Amino acid sequence: MGIIVNLDLMLAKRKMKSIDLAKEVGITEQNLSILKTGRAKAIRFSTLEALCKSLKCQPADLLEYKEK
Amino acid sequence: MNSIQKLSKVLKYVFYAGASLNILVPFLIFTNNKVMEIMNLCRADKWGYHTDNLPVTLERYLSFPTSHKILIGLSVLPAAILYSIALLSIAKLLKLYENGEYFSERTAKQFGNIGKFFIFSVLVSLPQELLFTAVTTMKEPSGQRFMSVGISNHDFSATLFALMIILLGWVMKEAVKIKKDQDLTV
Numbered sequence A: 001m002g003i004i005v006n007l008d009l010m011l012a013k014r015k016m017k018s019i020d021l022a023k024e025v026g027i028t029e030q031n032l033s034i035l036k037t038g039r040a041k042a043i044r045f046s047t048l049e050a051l052c053k054s055l056k057c058q059p060a061d062l063l064e065y066k067e068k
Numbered sequence B: 001m002n003s004i005q006k007l008s009k010v011l012k013y014v015f016y017a018g019a020s021l022n023i024l025v026p027f028l029i030f031t032n033n034k035v036m037e038i039m040n041l042c043r044a045d046k047w048g049y050h051t052d053n054l055p056v057t058l059e060r061y062l063s064f065p066t067s068h069k070i071l072i073g074l075s076v077l078p079a080a081i082l083y084s085i086a087l088l089s090i091a092k093l094l095k096l097y098e099n100g101e102y103f104s105e106r107t108a109k110q111f112g113n114i115g116k117f118f119i120f121s122v123l124v125s126l127p128q129e130l131l132f133t134a135v136t137t138m139k140e141p142s143g144q145r146f147m148s149v150g151i152s153n154h155d156f157s158a159t160l161f162a163l164m165i166i167l168l169g170w171v172m173k174e175a176v177k178i179k180k181d182q183d184l185t186v
Helices: A007-013 A018-025 A029-036 A045-055 B003-031 B033-042 B058-062 B066-075 B077-098 B105-137 B153-183
Strands: A002-005 A063-066
Touching (some): A007 A029, A007 A045, B003 B033, B003 B066, B003 B077, B033 B058, B077 B105, B105 B153
Antiparallel strands (some): A002 A063
């Protein structure tokens, strides 16, 4: 499992669409999809900061570790 | 189409032709008297087929029956086939470039294939020379039959060139992995 990105959960909580979040954060929808589907190999702090700012949450709300 | 694609589209046919001629020409030289005489006249030293390297005299060679000449022609084919496969791998790489695929696992793999087949052709050419001299002199009188093998500068430089290509392929493969990770960095 490893690191899980709970983006879908936060989008639902904030009643926000992916396309709007992607615009606000400044990344493409494709990159947002990569994050959502767990295919991302790494995330920049700048991106994480922008996500937390847009979703008004903490990094721990977005990132979760589950043992493989 | 960009300039890489345009050039690759034309060049791949050059390597297809080269791969075919690389098998056809040596076979023809050793099986056809006319071609052998032309090679002798042209002093095709640079191509490695000059008749000074024949283990028998040219006149004696020209008098061989066709079946013997075909056998001799077949004995020079193994290394030529492997070299042709290397040339076909280059053509395949150019086809990938033509389709806009410049930097991928497939292009890296092709570099590896090119290097490997060049090395195989060098390795096979050593026992092949044994086979060639043995087959050419097998019908000579006793005391005039022999087998020879030699390593030349050409073999060393060809091996070095092939190793460089294999190294390049490995570097490309690792670079593709790094690029993949970077593409998946958000």
